Structure formats: C-alpha cells, structure tokens
Amino acid sequence: MTLEPRPEIAQIPEAIHGALDFAELARLGITPDAVLDFSVNGNPYGPAPGVRAAIAQVPYERYPDREALALRRVLSTHLDVPGEQILVGNGSSELVWLAALAFVRAGDRVVLVGPTFGEYTRAALLMGAHLEHYTTQPATGFQVEPEELSAALQRWQPRLVFVCNPNNPTGTFLAPDLIAAWAARYPQTLFLIDEAYLTFTAQAPSVLPMRRANMLVLRSMTKAYALAGLRLGYAVGAPEVVAALRCACPPWSVNAMAQAAGIAALQDTAHLEDSLARITAATVELRASLQHLGLAPCASTTHFFLVPVRDGASWRRVLLRRGLLIRDCASFGLPTYIRLAARRPEENARLLTTLAEVRPWSDSC
Ligand SMILES: Cc1ncc(COP(=O)(O)O)c(C=O)c1O
Known part of the structure; x- marks a missing residue:
C-alpha cells in the first residue's frame, strides 16, 4: 500500500519562477556563472558593501x-x-x-x-x-x-x-x-x-x-x-x-x-538609493532600445515589464543557449509574453546585441 499525501497536494501546480534553474543548466551544459539573468526582478548592483x-x-x-x-x-x-x-x-x-x-x-x-x-x-x-x-x-x-x-x-x-x-x-x-x-x-x-x-x-x-x-x-x-x-x-x-x-x-x-x-x-541607504537611480535610468534606456528593435514593452510602474512575443517559451530557449535568461510567462497564463527586468546598462546592451543578432521574432518565436 502506498502512503497517500493529503489530497490537496495533488491540486497544487508546480512552482514555476524566474531565476536560474540549476538542473536545467546542468542538462544544457551551461555554467551558472555564464548566465545573465533578466528573469529575476532584483538589484543588479548587488548587496550593500x-x-x-x-x-x-x-x-x-x-x-x-x-x-x-x-x-x-x-x-x-x-x-x-x-x-x-x-x-x-x-x-x-x-x-x-x-x-x-x-x-x-x-x-x-x-x-x-x-x-x-x-x-x-x-x-x-x-x-x-x-x-x-x-x-x-x-x-x-x-x-x-x-x-x-x-x-x-x-x-x-x-x-x-x-x-x-x-x-x-x-x-x-x-x-x-x-x-x-x-x-x-x-x-x-x-x-x-x-x-x-x-x-x-x-x-x-x-x-x-x-x-x-x-x-x-x-x-x-x-x-x-x-x-x-x-x-x-x-x-x-x-x-x-x-x-x-x-x-x-x-x-x-x-x-x-x-x-x-x-x-x-x-x-x-546610500547604496540602495544609488542603485535605484541607476536601475530607473537603465529601465528607461532598455525600454527605448527594445522599441527601437520593433518590440512593444507594456507600460509598467517598475523596472520589470512584459513584452508581447509570439511564443515566450521559444524566446527563453533561444536566448538561454546564448547565456541570457528571460522569464517565459506561460505559468502566468500569458504564453505570448516574456518578462524582462532591467539590469546594468552594459548587461542590457548584451541582451540587445543578442536580440538584434538572433532576431527571435523573425521566425517561429
Ligand atoms: C510578488 C512576489 N512576492 C514575493 C516573492 C518572494 O520573494 P522572496 O521570498 O525572495 O522574498 C516574489 C519572488 O519572485 C514575488 O515576485
């Protein structure tokens, strides 16, 4: 006889979140340090010294x-x-x-x-x-x-x-x-x-x-x-x-x-305020550059935002192979959106360069 957990356990959906999935990276042969993570809505300037x-x-x-x-x-x-x-x-x-x-x-x-x-x-x-x-x-x-x-x-x-x-x-x-x-x-x-x-x-x-x-x-x-x-x-x-x-x-x-x-x-408080000011400026720049590429980031009051695409899961797959992690929004019920959080300007530039090269919107993505 198998020991059954409470029936509610079977009702709970899988926990799907942004951030690095270490098992997935191991499967793909990617080291965690090689990934720039745009899927977490954190402070890219790190903790206070x-x-x-x-x-x-x-x-x-x-x-x-x-x-x-x-x-x-x-x-x-x-x-x-x-x-x-x-x-x-x-x-x-x-x-x-x-x-x-x-x-x-x-x-x-x-x-x-x-x-x-x-x-x-x-x-x-x-x-x-x-x-x-x-x-x-x-x-x-x-x-x-x-x-x-x-x-x-x-x-x-x-x-x-x-x-x-x-x-x-x-x-x-x-x-x-x-x-x-x-x-x-x-x-x-x-x-x-x-x-x-x-x-x-x-x-x-x-x-x-x-x-x-x-x-x-x-x-x-x-x-x-x-x-x-x-x-x-x-x-x-x-x-x-x-x-x-x-x-x-x-x-x-x-x-x-x-x-x-x-x-x-x-x-x-100085470290926090300084990082927030930089993140705000980086967000404005990132959004403008995405628009320049022909994408249409949704309005947002904060440093992360949705971007409509054809298939968020393919965008995630394509970019992860190039060391860039984005949030595919299927678990939110939004499979045709990705979510991006602004990082440091030089990191955002790497995302933009890769997007311009790969142009995931130009094929089935
Ligand atoms: C809206 C919201 N609340 C809470 C959390 C949990 O954050 P933590 O447990 O790291 O404080 C998250 C993490 O993604 C979140 O997006």
Missing part, C-alpha cells in the same frame, strides 16, 4: 535568534512601526505560506488578482481553499478596474485576498486608498498586500500608513537589497495577525546570516 563584513562576523555555530530581535528593532525604526507588528520570514514567500496556513480553512474563498505571483495559488490550494480569480486584461493594460473588483469582492465575500502591488508580472500599481477602502468595507477578509517590489517603483506610496487590523503588508529583502540567496522578508500587520503567523512558523526559519545581512543592508 557592508553585508559581506556583517555575515563574516556571524557565529553560525549558534542557533539564530528565533525572534530576530535586533533586525526587528532596525525595521521598527526604519518603518516607524512597533516591533510586535513585524514578523521576519525566510523570504517573503515563507510569509505568503504562513498567512495561508494561519488564516485559510478548507473551503474558504481566496481571491487572486491576476495574472500574478504563483505562490499565492499554491499556498491557498494546500489549505484547501476555493480560488476565485479576478483577471486583468491586456486590452486595458492589465489595470484593475476598481468597480469590477469591488463587485467581485461583494459577490465572493472572501476570507483572504492577495494583492501584489506593484504586481508581478505586469508592473501595474493599485492606489493604496482603494485597497484600504476595501479592507474597511470587508472587515472579515484578510487583505494580504505584497509590496515585494514597491522599493523599485518611484514615488509609489505604500499602503502601510493606511493599514487596518485586517491588512497584512509583505516586503521582500531579497530583491532591492539583493539578498536572494540568504532569503529574507518581513510582514507588517496587527499584533494578533502577526502572532497567528508566528505561531504557524517553524522555529529558526530565518538564519543568523540573513538577519545580520538584513541589518547591514537597511543601514546603507
């Missing part, structure tokens, strides 16, 4: 601080939020899963404002949620139509709503006062607002100052602070909501090096 020194000081024979007290103190000052309203996670993806674990019961309605980040679906389905999809359309620039979403929320009365702001993969942004108004109207619904990419979006206001007891705001420190390999993120919410997530969290999930790196990264 103080991060390496901070990691080197960590006594990693000791267990890490389970409460991440020192990091939470720095975050508390940085965000002007009491420490009891902050939970640090092993990447913000852990916090997505903890929110589902702590709040979703089998059969609960969970709303996805899509196309969006795939872990919301996976976490909700593990808990046996009934998914409801509000899906934005290319014809309206993938913008949420507030009245339509309001009507859908009224109809569904969900337990949990995931809002990714700015949204991955579309780069669209929803005004925080709209989200706060929905949270006020539906106090029985938890609104999880994923601000993983907010730092990259010039002048985009956070929903944090408007937060209510039924809102949980997630931030990632793996992207703008370039700590992807260390895994670090945090959630901000009402003390009771944060306590519920903490209760569901495995102990020591955030390792000591990630905690030390997070503190060092938060303290170097």
